[in-house]
Amino acid sequence: MYGLISFLAGLQNQFINFLRFAVFLVMVWIGGLKAFQYEADGIVPFVANSPVMSFFYSKKAPEYQQYKNPEGKTIQKNVDWHQVNGTYLFSYGLGTVIVGIGIGxxxxIWFPKxxxxxxxxxxxxxxxxxxxxMTTPETFVSNLGGDFPTPYFGFPYLSASGRLVIKDIIMLGSGLVIAADSAKRITLSINR
Structure with missing residues (x-):
């Protein structure tokens, strides 16, 4: 058992590099998808409701709800609304930033700074x-009523959008591990 523990401990640097590759893959894939209409449409509820990001769009929340394109379907009047809103231009810029961070x-692995x-x-x-x-209403299950009312809506019941967002806590932790490892490598090179 001790041999396995020692073996795994000796692979820490390789595991951190694997983490770097995993973050790179997710960032480049998701960032690259921002160039496509369906992905740009999909981020509108998050951006439009964010007090930090909503200024990127010309239309205010919740107007976007009338212009949603379901994934796999394109409705021209909705595309026209998104063009006026700045949805696609913002998405291209955001995608470029995300891909850039992923490449960085x-x-x-080779350049700790x-x-x-x-x-x-x-x-x-x-x-x-x-x-x-906290800012996007669509992240929690809505109370839609129905023939058999359910108590499973609102906090803590995450919708598909909420489940997508909560996974970013893994990216948050990964960013800290990557930053700490890079800082350690910079410190070691200075102290040589």
């Missing part, structure tokens, strides 16, 4: 994303 996280900055940015981005739990 991966580069942190870039890794430190990218780890801090990953933490900050995830912190903002987690704030959507």
């Amino acid at each position: 996280v991966l580069l942190g 870039i890794g430190l900055l990218s780890g801090v940015l990953t933490f900050g981005m995830s912190f903002v994303t987690l704030s959507f739990l």
